[in-house]
Every structure is written in C-alpha cells, then in structure tokens.
Amino acid sequence: MYQLYYSPNACSLATQVVLHELGHKVEIIDKRGVTNFNEISATGAVPALKDNDAVLLEGAAIMIYLLEKQTTPMFSSNPIERAQAIEDIMFANATMHPAYSKLFFISSLDIDDTAKKIALNAAADSINSLWNIVEQRLQENDFLGGDHYSATDIMLTVYSRWNQFHPVDILLGERTRNLLEHISNLASFQRAIANETKQSAIYEA
Ligand SMILES: N[C@@H](CCC(=O)N[C@@H](CS)C(=O)NCC(=O)O)C(=O)O
Incomplete structure (x- = not known):
C-alpha cells in the first residue's frame, strides 16, 4: 500500500487524486504531524510517496512512476503521445507550479504594501500568460490529455485552487474554466479534498 505525505491544499493533492484514479489504496499523512520530516524529504517539500521500502520525491517523477x-x-x-503527456506534466510541475510559488513567496515577504502589490501583479501576469497557453492548447480538445483527462489536467486543477489565496486577478479562458470544473467534480478529486480534512487514515480508491 502507498503512503502519501501531504500538506493541506498543496500540490500533493494531485498525487492523491491520481492514486484514486488508478485504483490504489493509500494512507495519507499530514507532514505537519511528522517529526523530522526532512529525513523523508530532504527539502521538506511534499509530495513524498512511500511504496513499500521505496521513498519517491518530486511530484512529476512520482506521477510518471505511477502512470508507467x-x-x-x-x-x-503511443510513444509520441506519451512524450507529450510527460512534457505536459513537466509544464505543470516545472513551469506553472513555480509561477504560483512566486505568489506564495511574495505574499510571505515583509515588505511595504505597494512593492508587494507590484510584485504580486507581475507574478500574476506570468501566470496568466501560462493559463493562456493552456487555453490555446484546449481549442481542439476538452483536456490537455485529449478526449480523456490526464495527470496534468489534475495538477493544473489543483494549482488553480491557489488563486483564492492571493489578491490578484488570475484570468482563465472559457475552455480552461470548463476543464477545471470537470476535474473538480470528479469523485476522486472530491474524495481527495475530503480526505485532507480528516486525520491520517487509509482511503480506498
Ligand atoms: N519540486 C518539488 C516542489 C514541491 C513543492 O513546492 N511543494 C510545496 C507544496 S505545493 C511544499 O511542500 N512546500 C513546503 C511546505 O509546504 O512546507 C516537487 O515538484 O515535488
């Protein structure tokens, strides 16, 4: 059985959703209750996934491991479609996620309000340009995965939930909004959110 270390509302939510989608049983563990979590994840970041004796780190690598x-x-x-799926996972994990991380970083700074607002808006601009890329990709398909949603669609939906935490305008196109709504309503997604509010426990897929 898998053990997933998470923080509430963090990117680890996407890992949990994908585990549910794949039909796995998973124990989720809030990292805030783990002493010496850095012995599991040297950077202190989630997700960290235990698969028996193996500890896997880095969200994109964990996704690809599970999907493979x-x-x-x-x-x-199909090799080309698989390469596209991996490219999309990396876009989410290594491009969109860090763009959002800038918002969290700027918000945490003890600087004057005007400077903070300018920095937050600049970070939001770059996020908006990335969501625009997503919107363009969705002109021919409902999901980045094509007819069926992909891990990337799930990851992006998790990141979109971070919009509410920042006083900036994040602009989403209509097709993007439809995608996010569809993924948010998946039973796996709803269950993952509910699980995060409960104590560590084993959740059936
Ligand atoms: N490169 C890492 C970064 C993951 C990351 O930034 N995780 C955030 C949550 S979304 C985190 O754990 N931040 C530290 C914390 O929550 O204490 C990955 O992709 O797994």
Whole structure:
C-alpha cells in the first residue's frame, strides 16, 4: 500500500487524486504531524510517496512512476503521445507550479504594501500568460490529455485552487474554466479534498 505525505491544499493533492484514479489504496499523512520530516524529504517539500521500502520525491517523477506502472487512459502507450503527456506534466510541475510559488513567496515577504502589490501583479501576469497557453492548447480538445483527462489536467486543477489565496486577478479562458470544473467534480478529486480534512487514515480508491 502507498503512503502519501501531504500538506493541506498543496500540490500533493494531485498525487492523491491520481492514486484514486488508478485504483490504489493509500494512507495519507499530514507532514505537519511528522517529526523530522526532512529525513523523508530532504527539502521538506511534499509530495513524498512511500511504496513499500521505496521513498519517491518530486511530484512529476512520482506521477510518471505511477502512470508507467499500469495501463491507464491518463497515459497513452503511443510513444509520441506519451512524450507529450510527460512534457505536459513537466509544464505543470516545472513551469506553472513555480509561477504560483512566486505568489506564495511574495505574499510571505515583509515588505511595504505597494512593492508587494507590484510584485504580486507581475507574478500574476506570468501566470496568466501560462493559463493562456493552456487555453490555446484546449481549442481542439476538452483536456490537455485529449478526449480523456490526464495527470496534468489534475495538477493544473489543483494549482488553480491557489488563486483564492492571493489578491490578484488570475484570468482563465472559457475552455480552461470548463476543464477545471470537470476535474473538480470528479469523485476522486472530491474524495481527495475530503480526505485532507480528516486525520491520517487509509482511503480506498
Ligand atoms: N519540486 C518539488 C516542489 C514541491 C513543492 O513546492 N511543494 C510545496 C507544496 S505545493 C511544499 O511542500 N512546500 C513546503 C511546505 O509546504 O512546507 C516537487 O515538484 O515535488
């Protein structure tokens, strides 16, 4: 059985959703209750996934590990489509996520309000340009994964929930909003959110 270390509302929510989608049983563990979490994840970041004796780190690597282990509509076996799916996961994890991380970083700074507002708006501009790329990609398909949603669609939906934490205007196109709504309403997504509000426990897929 998998053990997933998470922080509430963090990117680890996407890992939990994908575990549910793949039909796995998972124990989720709030990292705030783990003493010496840095012995599990040297950077202190979530997600961290335990698969028996193996500890896996880095959200993108964990996604690809899980998707490669079984057949799933979230990960095509066609080499080109699979390469596109990996590119999309990296776009989410290494481009969109860090763009949002800047918002969290700026918000945490003890600087004057005007400087903070300018910095937050600049960070929001770059996030908006990334969501515009997503909107362009969605002109022919409902999901970045094509007809079926992908791990990337789930990751982006988790990041979009961070908009509410910052006093900036994040602009989402209509097709992007439809995608986010569809993913948010998945039973796996709803269950993952509910699980995070409960104490550490084992959750069936
Ligand atoms: N490169 C890492 C970064 C993950 C990351 O930034 N995680 C955030 C939450 S979204 C985190 O754990 N921040 C520290 C904290 O919450 O204490 C990955 O992709 O797994």
